[in-house]
Amino acid sequence: MRRISISIACLVLLTGFAGTGLAQAAGGGQQAAATSQQKAAATPAEYVGQETCATCHEDVVKNFAGNPHSRLALEHAGKGVTCESCHGPGSAHVEGGGDVTKIRRFASMSPQEIDNTCLGCHAGTHPNFERSPHGKAGVTCLSCHSVHAARTDVNLLKASQPQLCFQCHTDVKPSFSMPFHHPVNEGAVSCSDCHDVHGTFQANNLKLTADQNAICTKCHMETRGPFVYEHAAVKAEGCVGCHSPHGSQNARMLNMPSINTLCNQCHSRVANGTVHSMGAGSDELAPCTSCHTYIHGSNINQAFLR
Numbered sequence: 001m002r003r004i005s006i007s008i009a010c011l012v013l014l015t016g017f018a019g020t021g022l023a024q025a026a027g028g029g030q031q032a033a034a035t036s037q038q039k040a041a042a043t044p045a046e047y048v049g050q051e052t053c054a055t056c057h058e059d060v061v062k063n064f065a066g067n068p069h070s071r072l073a074l075e076h077a078g079k080g081v082t083c084e085s086c087h088g089p090g091s092a093h094v095e096g097g098g099d100v101t102k103i104r105r106f107a108s109m110s111p112q113e114i115d116n117t118c119l120g121c122h123a124g125t126h127p128n129f130e131r132s133p134h135g136k137a138g139v140t141c142l143s144c145h146s147v148h149a150a151r152t153d154v155n156l157l158k159a160s161q162p163q164l165c166f167q168c169h170t171d172v173k174p175s176f177s178m179p180f181h182h183p184v185n186e187g188a189v190s191c192s193d194c195h196d197v198h199g200t201f202q203a204n205n206l207k208l209t210a211d212q213n214a215i216c217t218k219c220h221m222e223t224r225g226p227f228v229y230e231h232a233a234v235k236a237e238g239c240v241g242c243h244s245p246h247g248s249q250n251a252r253m254l255n256m257p258s259i260n261t262l263c264n265q266c267h268s269r270v271a272n273g274t275v276h277s278m279g280a281g282s283d284e285l286a287p288c289t290s291c292h293t294y295i296h297g298s299n300i301n302q303a304f305l306r
């Protein structure tokens with residue numbers, strides 16, 4: 001509910017606007033109001049209401065009734081987002097008989113202007129977009145979203161995941177076809193389970209969680225702990241210290257083909273230790289995890305045997 005009321009507050013703010021390039025509503029109410037007054041003097045366009053738009057754009061208006069911008073806002077707060085909340089006041093456009101230079105058109109806006117228009121209402125939920133890798137690279141809200149021609153039932157996306165992402169991230173696509181992979185193409189896991197494409201304070205757009213491993217442990221709860229005997233590697237290196245998150249040639253999506261090599265990165269002396277004297281070198285040992293079964297931590301045994 002709080003999110004809605006913030007959005008509606010923004011709507012009221014935007015309704016006070018009369019400019020073409022939408023100001024940065026997120027940048028502070030007073031500043032925005034001043035800009036609005038200056039622009040109002042230069043551009044005498046006024047709000048005419050959605051019914052007027054409907055006289056010429058009948059289909060667009062009719063389809064918009066089912067749009068989340070109209071529907072959700074109506075359900076929650078009794079006031080929907082209307083055409084002019086995004087396209088700006090339309091009187092000049094109407095008086096000009098549909099003069100396209102007198103209405104805000106997204107096709108002719110810079111990435112910054114597009115983002116600012118959307119963030120005017122959505123900055124509350126996506127405050128980090130401009131400093132995210134996507135924002136910095138000039139990928140805009142409309143690279144992934146479409147307001148009038150969305151292809152998904154929710155979130156107004158241009159394509160569903162993962163296809164949406166693979167359009168640009170061809171480099172990561174092969175990982176999800178490796179012999180061992182997260183079932184993303186199969187639809188059981190989605191990119192946005194781990195990433196927030198709108199930006200976070202983590203590297204790689206990873207979702208921000210209190211404990212970095214929580215990205216993984218929300219689904220793999222048995223690895224979460226806390227355990228009486230923690231494996232320091234899990235906390236220190238994180239899950240990706242041993243696993244490749246997208247996919248891998250190795251079983252259990254491990255980083256390395258040999259479990260023993262993986263372990264011996266940190267436990268090199270183990271091969272010759274007394275309890276492990278059954279072989280001359282670690283290569284001749286059975287996989288470490290055939291005995292150290294509870295490798296993520298144990299409540300019973302210090303060496304994770306049980």
Ligand code: HEC
Pocket residue numbers: 048049050052053054055056057083084087089090091093094097098099100103104105107
């Ligand atoms: C008197 C008829 C008329 C009215 C009323 C009208 N328009 Fe238009 N509008 C047009 C015409 C004609 C065009 C140019 C042809 C086209 O692209 O559909 C146009 C184009 C547009 C475009 C640009 C389309 C593009 O291809 O980039 C937008 C956006 C738009 N109108 C929004 C609105 C909004 C919002 C309202 C209500 C505030 C409105 N119009 C009211 C006739 C009208």
Ligand code: HEC
Pocket residue numbers: 050053054057060061062064069081082083084085086087106107142145146147148149
């Ligand atoms: C939430 C913001 C938003 C609202 C509200 C909105 N539009 Fe749009 N409009 C856009 C965007 C963004 C585009 C660019 C194409 C797209 O994303 O679908 C667009 C494109 C258009 C176009 C150009 C034709 C096209 O599809 O590319 C017209 C005409 C138009 N809008 C009219 C309207 C009318 C009429 C309303 C009210 C019923 C309205 N818009 C409400 C954001 C909005």
Ligand code: HEC
Pocket residue numbers: 003004007008010011014068069072073081085086114117118119120121122141142145146147153154155156
């Ligand atoms: C005038 C305020 C306003 C503007 C401007 C605006 N939105 Fe929204 N948007 C809303 C409201 C209100 C909702 C529905 C309530 C909610 O869930 O937050 C919404 C919902 C959404 C949703 C969620 C849809 C769903 O299925 O839940 C997406 C995605 C979205 N907007 C994208 C955009 C994009 C992209 C732009 C810029 C082209 C934009 N919005 C501009 C107010 C706005």
Ligand code: HEC
Pocket residue numbers: 115118119122125126129134139140141142143144145155157161192195196197198
């Ligand atoms: C790289 C693609 C991409 C870009 C760029 C992008 N989005 Fe999204 N957006 C998504 C995906 C995927 C979802 C659904 C999964 C999720 O919530 O993360 C989504 C969900 C949303 C939602 C609904 C759920 C929520 O978190 O509130 C809103 C609103 C939204 N986006 C607004 C925006 C706005 C505003 C911008 C630009 C400032 C933007 N998006 C840029 C891909 C994108």
Ligand code: HEC
Pocket residue numbers: 133134137139143144161164165166167168169191192195197203204205206
């Ligand atoms: C329109 C093209 C485009 C789309 C669609 C797109 N991205 Fe991106 N993405 C980029 C660009 C450009 C960058 C910044 C440059 C880079 O790091 O590759 C980026 C960066 C990223 C990063 C950060 C990479 C890093 O090194 O920090 C992640 C993670 C990411 N995108 C995930 C996604 C996901 C998930 C989706 C789908 C929901 C998606 N992207 C959709 C173009 C896109």
Ligand code: HEC
Pocket residue numbers: 162165166169171172176182184189190191192193194195204206240245246
């Ligand atoms: C199970 C969680 C998870 C899923 C699902 C996931 N990622 Fe990632 N992704 C990560 C992690 C963790 C990293 C950081 C890699 C590291 O630290 O070694 C990453 C890194 C990235 C990067 C930047 C580094 C690189 O490999 O180029 C991109 C781009 C990316 N992911 C895109 C995607 C896309 C696109 C999808 C969906 C098709 C996706 N990811 C699904 C967890 C995930």
Ligand code: HEC
Pocket residue numbers: 181182183188189190193194215216217218219220239240243244245251252253254
């Ligand atoms: C949205 C839920 C989800 C998230 C988040 C998630 N996973 Fe997974 N993970 C799965 C599913 C589903 C499978 C496939 C299970 C199967 O095939 O039986 C899987 C499989 C695995 C496997 C292989 C298991 C096996 O038995 O071979 C490993 C290892 C793994 N994930 C590690 C991670 C790591 C590391 C992260 C965080 C970067 C992570 N997962 C995040 C759902 C998730």
Ligand code: HEC
Pocket residue numbers: 213216217220223224233234237238239240241242243252254259289290293295296
């Ligand atoms: C020190 C290396 C290491 C770290 C760190 C690590 N794992 Fe593992 N993980 C393994 C090994 C080795 C296996 C394979 C065990 C086997 O084959 O019996 C495994 C197996 C798994 C499996 C398959 C099911 C199972 O329990 O055997 C999942 C799921 C998994 N890990 C998730 C995670 C998650 C989530 C994290 C972070 C919280 C994590 N792992 C951290 C080494 C590690």
Ligand code: HEC
Pocket residue numbers: 231232233237241242259262263264265266267288289292295302303304
């Ligand atoms: C990134 C480094 C790292 C990796 C990789 C790693 N460990 Fe560890 N492990 C540690 C650290 C640090 C400790 C705690 C300090 C210590 O006792 O040596 C530890 C503790 C242990 C202990 C308990 C020792 C004790 O007496 O308390 C066992 C058993 C163990 N690891 C087995 C393994 C196995 C098996 C693997 C491979 C699946 C593995 N470790 C991979 C760093 C690592």
Ligand code: HEC
Pocket residue numbers: 260263264267270271273274275276282285286287288289290291292303305
């Ligand atoms: C045949 C079963 C078995 C295999 C295989 C095995 N271990 Fe052990 N490991 C043990 C037992 C038993 C202990 C002693 C536990 C105790 O003291 O309670 C132990 C203790 C340890 C310890 C703690 C004491 C020490 O020596 O530092 C570490 C670390 C360890 N193992 C790592 C490994 C690694 C790494 C591998 C694979 C290269 C491995 N183990 C393979 C059974 C095994």
